[in-house]
Amino acid sequence: MNKKLYSFGLMTFLGVMQLLAVTITPLEKVSIATDRDVYIAGDWVYFSIKLQDQQNHISDFVYLTVSSKNQQQIFTGCVKINNNTASGSFYLADTLTSGIYQLVSYTNHMRNYGQEAFAIKNILVANRFDSDLKGIAAETLVETLIVDTLFQTGIVNQPLQQVKLNKEFFSQREPVKLDIRLPEEISKAMVSVSVRKVAPVNFPETRFNQEYTSTVNSCYYLPERSGFILEGQIFDRNHTSVAQKMVFLSGKDSIANLQYSFTNNEGEFRFFLNPYYFGKKITVRMDGEDKSAIEIKSKYFNGIIGTLPMQINGDIESYLQMDQKYLGIQRSYNVIYHQEQPEIITAKGWRSEVYSREGLMVKPSDYLYLPDFLEISRELLPYYKIREKDNDFEGTLMDINQKDFAVPFIFFDGILLEHIRQIIPFDSKKIKSILTIPNVRFLGELNIRGILDITSASDQTENLQWRSPVSMLNVERPLPNSVYMMPEIDKIPRQIPVYLPLLYWNSALPLDSGKNSTIAFYTSDCTGTFEVLIKGFSSDGKEIEFRKLFKVTSKKF
């Protein structure tokens, strides 16, 4: 009996351990902070995405999507991570409907763990011209809380004594000095600092869970380091995946460039896009001219995670009406406190060239006008022959070493063509130069039986006709870093109003233990309760949140 009991106990114990065993702690986590929680359509939203990568350098890029309650994507973007922080901004279009919107952020690698691994942040947006704002409260109210106007929180389980203001009550347009000091037990931290008007709403946030249950291969979605991963899939007419199919990728450029890959058993393929490809137009096509379909997979999450709870703790309607007025006034003075700082990409950007040596160059403009490429090849390309065959064309290039003819790879403005017929209509005026490499070339294992590299006089890639499916897309560029430009209020004449619900925003402020960090800014003509909100991670991965309130009144102190 004892033996059976022991056996049962052991099996139960092992079962529990097995359950625990599939719990995977992801190597990286992110959290999002925004400059405010409540916006008026027409505002800029500044965000700071903090990456906690547990000392491992895993990803260099983080993705952000913003969706409305009815799952309509209003913004997508990719941001470069620097010092574990990715920051930027996006504009809320004037036409947005009032309601709660959700920011979702993740790295490509985090997609392995599903939505549970994604960081989310909910914000409230009111349309600038929406006069009936009662609906916002009625529609989105989940929970109404009565919260004291002055409240304080600090580092988790730590009293807040580390954020000091020179005063607690300020008048309009008065300088404010803020001192931030880390507690002794935290050596370093990277935080975002926002000084904004306290909105009578609160969003119970889901930052990230500490652990996720996952059984998936954690390298299905690869980490993106110094470049993007382009993923796609090939299907035949019956929507069955096509395995072991060669796929080509080339970018529009003045010189031939090519990458190739093969589909796996699921018909999937991947390419690495280094910074050379950022902002470039690329084409992805299969080898041959069959009718299979190419599907490029989007990395952007489409939807809403969880519900969109909002706690209201005051008169939201009057608050929004006041914000609408503030934005209207600032707009009428045409003042935008926003500046973008395009980042100089220092990462390696290299072109996947097919040749790096000189070939035989011909410029049709140096000769008499020739009406099409058939004539151009006949008159100017000694090694290339085009024949008309079965109502089509066949072009072959002589290999000067092997002394035989083969079908070469033809590039047009850097893009690999599927057939010579695509450029037959182009005359001398449309073609700037033709470079011929009349011998066998190798690109890795790929045997290229000669190259024709053609550049057009003006962009003709849009006029190319394709018989087999080809995917043309623009590789996105990481979002530029942007800063909130606080105006020099003391220099603005009194008669010009400056109503700013946001007084200060810093997406990445490094803090060192024992050292004071001082921030200086001015109050504006806005009165009411303001808050300093500091969010981030310590160097050992602890989450940090400081909050400090102060008041701005029209009285002089």
Next chain:
Amino acid sequence: MIMCNLKYVFLSIVFLPVIILQGQETTSCDAVLDQLNEPDLIGDFYQPPLPMSTVGSQFLYENWLDGDIFLSNKNIVKKKIIKYNAYHDIVIWLTPLNHQQVKLDNDYIDGFCLNDKSGVTHCFRKIPVKYDMSFDSITVFGEVLHESRISLFAYRKVVITGYEVDLTDYYRDIYDLTTLYLFKLENGKTIGFRSYRKRDIITLFPDKKEMILAKLREIKQHRFRTEADLIKITKALNEVL
């Protein structure tokens, strides 16, 4: 009964770490990433010379060796099977799947390293050389013997020293290896020399003659016979100059 319980305890001890380990994030994507991020090597088809048509070899090392290639786009392509043709100053790559020989584009390569069978790594970098009677310098692969402010390179070139006629009146070129040593100075300028003689080396730096001689006396370097001696001298020059 005690033995039976011990058996279960033993099983628990054996299985527990296995199960716990199963739950750790052990998969590293680095290998997959490296493979995906690695640029493709580019070059022309290479037709090797027929062994019977030559006396001696065009290659610095006759065997295929493992090596890393430093590309001009600053990427490094690792663990490739390559050979260095010291007659044409080109790197030949043996493709792993199709076993094709590819003459890599010289413009595409900044240097390469060969790991010989004895475990010694020989690294080659592009250096400018004024060779023979030419007025302009050419860029060639020089073997890095010592790298510092003043670096020492060896340009190992296979040359045709003559020909041999066999019984069927077939001409066969005779290949032989020559070496030109080069100091590469901080300003990128190179100074070439062929002999090991102390006097010849010192005359390359006439202003510092006394200091160099003093240093050589100090380190007791009187012998000038091997490349190892040249490396010692280069180290000494770096201390003096």
